[in-house]
Amino acid sequence: MSNSLSPPNAVPKQSADISSLEHRIRQLELEKDALEQQVRALRLEQTQSYRTASTTENTPEALNRLQQVAGLNNAEIARYGRQLILPEFGIQGGSGVGRLGIVDHDTVDTSNLHRQIIHNEARQGMSKAQSAALSIRMLNPHCEVVVHDLVLDSSNAQPIIDAYDIIIDGTDNVATRYLLNDACVLGKKPLVSGSALRLDGQLTVYNYRGGPCYRCLFPTPPPAETVTNCSDGGVLGVVPGIVGCLQALEAIKIATGMGSQDPPTMTLFSANSTTLFRTIKLRKRKAECIVCGDSPTVTKLIDYVRFCGSSATDKTPDLFMIPFQERLTCEAYKAICDSHTPHLLLDVREKVQYDICSLPSSMNIPLKHLPGQIKLIQESLGSGSDKPIYIVCRRGNDSQPAVRILQEHGVTAGEIKDVVGGLEKWTDRIDPDFPKY
Numbered sequence: 001m002s003n004s005l006s007p008p009n010a011v012p013k014q015s016a017d018i019s020s021l022e023h024r025i026r027q028l029e030l031e032k033d034a035l036e037q038q039v040r041a042l043r044l045e046q047t048q049s050y051r052t053a054s055t056t057e058n059t060p061e062a063l064n065r066l067q068q069v070a071g072l073n074n075a076e077i078a079r080y081g082r083q084l085i086l087p088e089f090g091i092q093g094g095s096g097v098g099r100l101g102i103v104d105h106d107t108v109d110t111s112n113l114h115r116q117i118i119h120n121e122a123r124q125g126m127s128k129a130q131s132a133a134l135s136i137r138m139l140n141p142h143c144e145v146v147v148h149d150l151v152l153d154s155s156n157a158q159p160i161i162d163a164y165d166i167i168i169d170g171t172d173n174v175a176t177r178y179l180l181n182d183a184c185v186l187g188k189k190p191l192v193s194g195s196a197l198r199l200d201g202q203l204t205v206y207n208y209r210g211g212p213c214y215r216c217l218f219p220t221p222p223p224a225e226t227v228t229n230c231s232d233g234g235v236l237g238v239v240p241g242i243v244g245c246l247q248a249l250e251a252i253k254i255a256t257g258m259g260s261q262d263p264p265t266m267t268l269f270s271a272n273s274t275t276l277f278r279t280i281k282l283r284k285r286k287a288e289c290i291v292c293g294d295s296p297t298v299t300k301l302i303d304y305v306r307f308c309g310s311s312a313t314d315k316t317p318d319l320f321m322i323p324f325q326e327r328l329t330c331e332a333y334k335a336i337c338d339s340h341t342p343h344l345l346l347d348v349r350e351k352v353q354y355d356i357c358s359l360p361s362s363m364n365i366p367l368k369h370l371p372g373q374i375k376l377i378q379e380s381l382g383s384g385s386d387k388p389i390y391i392v393c394r395r396g397n398d399s400q401p402a403v404r405i406l407q408e409h410g411v412t413a414g415e416i417k418d419v420v421g422g423l424e425k426w427t428d429r430i431d432p433d434f435p436k437y
């Protein structure tokens, strides 16, 4: 046996290093847990002493003093009474929100009314920010409401964010979510983020008390074609309301110093699950996050539309993947129908959308199933046929990749074209009675 070999029971040096490092990590983790527990206990103590101050001194003098501190008049005390008597809030915590800013560039649409209850039937076509401000003023004339009727982008976001203490995100696109995140990190503002789609919702508070930011969780934007919004995926009316109330709750807790979820958490709501709520613990990427990490490289707002490869509004139909002259206008397609020119009309919307409304004699194959249905399409057309294929979707976006898919799979047809602006344009320009949803 050579001397260089270790004795039978000895641990090789490298594994000894690894295990001692692992031991150290476990120790540090224990220390971290203990420290986090201490922080939680101190925060609880803070809240309780604050609570005691606002409830036990119930003498008229003490109330008067607190009333002055909180700046409430009798009418406001009457208004907020049910909240003021909550021990967790008291007169200081219960004084409400003095100034609310509303940002939205859009106008109220009929399809918003089943869920956006801040608007109503009579407000269709009105600026959403104005309509929201009206509703808030009708509820409470004391609240100052500032209307920002604009598309929030990197040229205007920072001063708007800087003017408020807490930012609540209820937008529907990734470009704006990254923009808001970065502006909040740069402006040191907590971001109460909520989203709702179909039967599901999500709630997270970012950038609060050393917690993670949106980029810590999602360092890179998802591919644009994988993102669905309410307009395409649908949403159950009550779900955004549930998420919105949770966002309001977190904002109130932050405003009153009660704190938010600790440790930082993502709350997932699913109307379809038996438990309704689930939570996921979140971690800040201290070392790697390029905006809130140790060595940030994002030090000012960037072009988020370019970064995400998708627009900040879902109201811009047609991404112009195919040159306009290679496509059909609604009017041109109407002329084809009127002249009874034989053709195959392919509708590439999801089946649930197709079931709501469709053009006569169309064939429904949702975009995602198209590659698997080439044979069926060719058979419907007749092989070697020179019959043209026209493709339609909701807004003229999905129909363009559909054209490319058929071309790439070598479908033989007279021509393969899609309808610019899709069925939405069809309603606007050709048939006002065709349903718009």
Ligand SMILES: Nc1ncnc2c1ncn2[C@@H]1O[C@H](COP(=O)(O)OP(=O)(O)OP(=O)(O)O)[C@@H](O)[C@H]1O
Binding pocket: 103, 104, 105, 106, 111, 112, 128, 150, 151, 152, 153, 170, 171, 172, 173, 176, 229, 230, 231, 232, 312, 313, 314
């Ligand atoms: N960058 C932005 N600036 C201003 N408002 C924005 C921005 N991004 C999104 N919004 C607004 O956020 C809101 C998101 O609401 P929601 O998800 O219900 O979509 P919607 O556009 O109202 O409805 P739908 O998608 O069904 O047409 C919209 O009113 C939209 O105008």
Ligand SMILES: [Zn+2]
Binding pocket: 212, 213, 214, 215, 216, 217, 285, 289, 290, 291, 292, 293
């Ligand atoms: Zn981060």
